[in-house]
Amino acid sequence: MPVFASLPPQYIDTLLECPITNTASLLPHSGRMVLIDRITRYGDDFVEAGAQVSPNHILLLDDKLPYTAFIELMAQAVGAYAGIQARxxxxxxxxxxxxxxxxxxxxAQSVPIGTHLLATAHMSIQDAGGMGVFDCELRWTDAPETSSETLPSDGILARASLNVYSPEHPAGTTDAV
Incomplete structure (x- = not known):
């Protein structure tokens, strides 16, 4: 039986009060691959996840977070949404x-160290079999003064619809928490 099943509902609600800073507990990632560091808001069909580009960020390239990392940040927001729903x-x-x-x-091609990011994911479609589509957006909310003029003035760094799949029991896994 999953550990959360034995907890009183009010305790689970307390664990999921925003901001949620223990994002690793919501994702099937570990260590430095957990790129989002807080959940600022969530609901039945959306989540907002924040991240700061730190000097030890695993995906830095030439002291900047390249655009190739933007999809992973949005995907982790979707993963956090799924983790919240599971919990x-x-x-x-x-x-x-x-x-x-x-x-x-x-x-944008990249964002500098010190930039604060906000990834949002809105569920468009999700079926009982684990397939889903989420409309996502990544914005910068704060950046070092010397670089904010090089970033898009409306704050939007990327947007996409992400097609995702979460199988009930992937090969070699169990349902233990």
Missing amino acids: KNARSVRLGFLLGTRKLEIF
């Missing part, structure tokens, strides 16, 4: 897969 229903966090993207738009 609310006393289930284990499941492994998920990014199958593809549609309508991908990228508005």
